[in-house]
Amino acid sequence: MSEKLSAKVKTKELLEAIKIMECFISRKKSEKEYLKAIYIEADKKNNILILRSTDLKMSAKVKITGEINNNWKATVSCKIIKDLIKGISDTDVCIMIEKEKILIQTVNSKSVISAIKDAEFPVWMSIDKLKYYSVQKSDLKKLFENVKFSASANPENQAVNCVRFEYEEEKLKAAGTDTYRLSYSKIDLKTDGRHSEEKLQTNVPLGVVDGLVKSMKSKLGIPKEKVLIRCDENKISFKLTGIEIVSDLIKLEFPDYKTIIENLNVDKQAVIHTKDFLAVLKRAYAVAKSNKEAKNGAIFEFEQNKLIIKSIDEYSEFKEEITTIYRGENLKISLNVKFLIDFISKVKDKTVVLKMLNNKSAVLAKGESDDNWIYLTMPLALREY
Numbered sequence: 001m002s003e004k005l006s007a008k009v010k011t012k013e014l015l016e017a018i019k020i021m022e023c024f025i026s027r028k029k030s031e032k033e034y035l036k037a038i039y040i041e042a043d044k045k046n047n048i049l050i051l052r053s054t055d056l057k058m059s060a061k062v063k064i065t066g067e068i069n070n071n072w073k074a075t076v077s078c079k080i081i082k083d084l085i086k087g088i089s090d091t092d093v094c095i096m097i098e099k100e101k102i103l104i105q106t107v108n109s110k111s112v113i114s115a116i117k118d119a120e121f122p123v124w125m126s127i128d129k130l131k132y133y134s135v136q137k138s139d140l141k142k143l144f145e146n147v148k149f150s151a152s153a154n155p156e157n158q159a160v161n162c163v164r165f166e167y168e169e170e171k172l173k174a175a176g177t178d179t180y181r182l183s184y185s186k187i188d189l190k191t192d193g194r195h196s197e198e199k200l201q202t203n204v205p206l207g208v209v210d211g212l213v214k215s216m217k218s219k220l221g222i223p224k225e226k227v228l229i230r231c232d233e234n235k236i237s238f239k240l241t242g243i244e245i246v247s248d249l250i251k252l253e254f255p256d257y258k259t260i261i262e263n264l265n266v267d268k269q270a271v272i273h274t275k276d277f278l279a280v281l282k283r284a285y286a287v288a289k290s291n292k293e294a295k296n297g298a299i300f301e302f303e304q305n306k307l308i309i310k311s312i313d314e315y316s317e318f319k320e321e322i323t324t325i326y327r328g329e330n331l332k333i334s335l336n337v338k339f340l341i342d343f344i345s346k347v348k349d350k351t352v353v354l355k356m357l358n359n360k361s362a363v364l365a366k367g368e369s370d371d372n373w374i375y376l377t378m379p380l381a382l383r384e385y
Contacts, residue, residue: 005097009066017062021053023211058247133229146185151176159252167200203250266355268328334380
């Protein structure tokens with residue numbers, strides 16, 4: 001009688017791995033079944049379970065240690081196995097293969113699911129380039145979190161459904177825009193003989209950035225580890241301990257964000273307490289989000305040492321005053337409240353700075369002491385409330 005094909009792993013680790021896999025499956029309804037699945041490979045020699053997922057443009061691989069009794073491979077629906085593992089409270093879970101069935105068994109439960117038949121899962125495509133960039137995981141996570149929320153969420157708009165990622169002059173830089181707003185962030189990154197000293201100028205798909213950030217937050221990694229980044233003309237890879245992500249690059253031209261920032265003119269400035277400002281913005285948004293004519297829009301009136309914010313909808317009206325340190329002539333401008341909340345909610349400084357020119361030019365926002373992260377948002381058509 002042949003030995004059963006099985007692998008015993010920690011339930012929490014398996015669930016963490018599946019959550020990462022989920023970021024890299026296809027979202028298209030008509031896509032092939034295996035592109036919505038997880039490919040699982042048991043490696044007895046190294047006592048690891050390898051999980052992979054892909055949509056053919058981006059791919060992820062995660063390795064977790066376990067008790068592996070034999071080598072085997074299987075492909076299973078990501079959604080089904082995630083829902084099953086999510087409901088398990090036991091510390092360990094055993095995955096067993098019997099013919100075309102997959103058994104998920106613990107001390108207190110047993111489930112049987114079907115493997116995906118005849119799944120020609122793509123081979124893993126790695127980047128062999130010797131030169132690389134090495135950056136602290138916490139720094140890279142912060143860099144991407146500082147900008148990805150500004151990128152367009154529309155996959156059809158590929159030129160901005162991505163994050164601009166660059167290395168030059170010992171700075172690692174990132175930018176995200178949906179053409180209505182722009183985030184830009186940078187960190188110091190000195191190289192050595194093993195690192196790449198050439199310029200990096202590429203566009204990383206937003207889905208890859210989202211999945212990478214989730215991977216860097218995962219409990220599977222090592223807290224203070226470094227991420228190795230390799231890039232060639234067509235692909236980019238990010239490698240952590242036990243986790244690797246590879247993706248095609250977006251070849252479309254990204255907006256010239258550097259010129260936009262360099263040519264920005266401002267002659268007015270408001271310094272506002274971050275926590276108080278965020279609280280007022282959230283109250284204004286509660287009304288502004290229901291405005292049918294100017295959704296998310298509110299009027300901002302800057303006067304000497306005060307800011308008045310007004311928003312309306314069909315049934316309600318909001319008006320509140322907040323103290324500022326203001327320099328310049330009075331200004332009335334209409335802004336997207338949701339866009340401001342997206343940025344202000346991430347600012348760690350006690351005070352935030354807004355710099356402006358007039359009611360038709362972009363507003364620059366930043367934490368008062370942080371010059372390495374800036375945010376630009378375009379005004380809306382000014383409406384009198």
